Amino acid sequence: MGRSLLLRGRSFFGRRKRPQERPRHGGTQPMGSGCRPRWEMAATLHVGRGGGRLLRRLLREGAPSRTRLFFTSAPCCRGHPQKKRWATTAPRIPSTRMALQIFDMNYGTQFGSLWPSIRISLLSEQKYGALFNNFSEVEVVAQRLEGLNAMDFIWEAQKAVEDLDSMAEQVSGVPVSSPGTEAEPCEHQEQPIFSISPNIKCYTFPRGDISRFPPAKPDILGILGYYLLDAASILPVLALNVQPGDVVLDLCAAPGGKTLALLQTGCCRALAANDLSGSRIGRLLNVLHSYLPEQLFNTVTITRHDGRYWSKRSDIRYDRVLVDVPCTNDRHSLKEEENSIFKHGRKEERKMLPMLQLQLLVAGILAAKPGGEVVYSTCTLSQLQNEYVVERAVELLKIEHDITVQVEDLSYFRKLFQSTFSFYQDCRLGELVLPHLSANFGPIYFCKLQRLN
Numbered sequence: 001m002g003r004s005l006l007l008r009g010r011s012f013f014g015r016r017k018r019p020q021e022r023p024r025h026g027g028t029q030p031m032g033s034g035c036r037p038r039w040e041m042a043a044t045l046h047v048g049r050g051g052g053r054l055l056r057r058l059l060r061e062g063a064p065s066r067t068r069l070f071f072t073s074a075p076c077c078r079g080h081p082q083k084k085r086w087a088t089t090a091p092r093i094p095s096t097r098m099a100l101q102i103f104d105m106n107y108g109t110q111f112g113s114l115w116p117s118i119r120i121s122l123l124s125e126q127k128y129g130a131l132f133n134n135f136s137e138v139e140v141v142a143q144r145l146e147g148l149n150a151m152d153f154i155w156e157a158q159k160a161v162e163d164l165d166s167m168a169e170q171v172s173g174v175p176v177s178s179p180g181t182e183a184e185p186c187e188h189q190e191q192p193i194f195s196i197s198p199n200i201k202c203y204t205f206p207r208g209d210i211s212r213f214p215p216a217k218p219d220i221l222g223i224l225g226y227y228l229l230d231a232a233s234i235l236p237v238l239a240l241n242v243q244p245g246d247v248v249l250d251l252c253a254a255p256g257g258k259t260l261a262l263l264q265t266g267c268c269r270a271l272a273a274n275d276l277s278g279s280r281i282g283r284l285l286n287v288l289h290s291y292l293p294e295q296l297f298n299t300v301t302i303t304r305h306d307g308r309y310w311s312k313r314s315d316i317r318y319d320r321v322l323v324d325v326p327c328t329n330d331r332h333s334l335k336e337e338e339n340s341i342f343k344h345g346r347k348e349e350r351k352m353l354p355m356l357q358l359q360l361l362v363a364g365i366l367a368a369k370p371g372g373e374v375v376y377s378t379c380t381l382s383q384l385q386n387e388y389v390v391e392r393a394v395e396l397l398k399i400e401h402d403i404t405v406q407v408e409d410l411s412y413f414r415k416l417f418q419s420t421f422s423f424y425q426d427c428r429l430g431e432l433v434l435p436h437l438s439a440n441f442g443p444i445y446f447c448k449l450q451r452l453n
């Protein structure tokens with residue numbers, strides 16, 4: 001590709017000129033404007049192949065005195081269009097802005113008229129929940145949280161549904177099921193059975209209340225009373241419906257919010273917490289040490305493997321598997337430059353995310369025993385990383401492993417938790433919590449699958 005060199009005056013490539021060398025009227029002064037420029041030479045060289053060599057020689061040996069060198073974007077002598085050249089210092093668009101541009105393009109189409117409201121919520125301050133630590137001084141911590149006017153949204157939701165059910169019973173005279181109970185099949189029974197992991201408590205401030213939780217304090221044993229997280233990220237753990245004696249795998253576990261929630265159930269006979277990242281495993285270990293008594297450590301195994309190849313490493317088949325995959329992490333990507341997947345150099349990695357997610361989900365399902373249950377979750381709104389991944393995994397397991405997977409209905413989550421979260425109504429397979437200014441949690445997508453054979 002040819003390039004052209006414009007030779008004018010002197011001073012090139014960053015060397016500061018002495019004041020007497022500087023043209024009095026500025027270097028861009030047009031010729032013939034009445035002021036006599038002090039440049040001795042002004043020339044444009046059109047150079048084809050070998051232009052780089054010429055430039056290096058000029059730099060080494062020095063250009064003629066009072067000569068300025070410029071690259072121009074003039075077409076080269078062969079008439080080919082000039083390739084645009086970027087200085088290495090050209091400012092790059094910040095990752096947060098890049099993320100917003102891409103979201104506007106994709107989510108504008110995906111969510112239509114809902115997008116402006118989701119967008120402003122994503123750009124506003126996020127709301128937190130306090131995951132209650134059952135292994136701390138429970139009464140003191142509960143009093144402290146209730147004193148702040150926060151409520152356990154899981155208990156509130158179950159109570160509200162129980163109240164509705166008993167009202168319905170009184171009106172119809174037909175018994176209806178309650179949350180968390182496996183009722184006998186019954187012809188009259190049309191209410192769904194709410195099956196959620198037990199013993200998990202998570203405090204939130206009421207809708208519209210944007211108060212913040214103070215940091216948790218250690219008790220006399222040094223154990224912290226609650227863990228702050230996006231309250232919607234508890235929903236995938238609730239959906240997993242861990243039962244007493246279950247052997248559980250958390251395939252992408254670090255930094256450990258959901259691992260901690262799984263342990264709060266008190267149901268895990270054994271829990272394998274795995275992650276690929278060593279530094280994030282360090283954070284997971286810190287979390288477990290800060291929140292659990294030592295005797296509970298016997299039930300937890302921490303490993304650092306590539307989750308995609310899990311079943312090649314372990315023969316254990318699990319009752320429950322959580323696959324909380326890496327994703328575009330939408331809220332974080334709009335706020336933080338650091339570690340952003342939208343950084344210039346991470347474009348390829350970003351494009352490959354759905355493939356990585358698919359591989360992790362397939363590995364998670366292969367690690368489940370027949371009849372076992374798997375929850376797939378992300379913190380993105382992207383259909384490509386959510387529903388498409390689930391669809392592809394179901395197809396792939398059938399074709400390549402002859403394994404049948406059934407997607408389970410989680411629509412009762414919408415009814416149960418409607419007063420705390422804003423749910424998207426048009427998901428086909430799973431559930432999606434949409435950020436909303438009055439309940440600024442999420443985005444969290446979760447979908448439950450059962451391995452049938």
Ligand SMILES: C[S@@+](CC[C@H](N)C(=O)[O-])C[C@H]1O[C@@H](n2cnc3c(N)ncnc32)[C@H](O)[C@@H]1O
Nearest residue numbers: 252253254255256257258276277306307324326
């Ligand atoms: C969304 S985060 C998990 C958050 C965690 N479940 C929690 O609640 O704190 C996704 C995690 O997947 C891990 N990861 C990425 N690629 C992985 C792989 N191939 N195998 C296992 N873990 C992986 C990342 O290091 C990251 O910690």
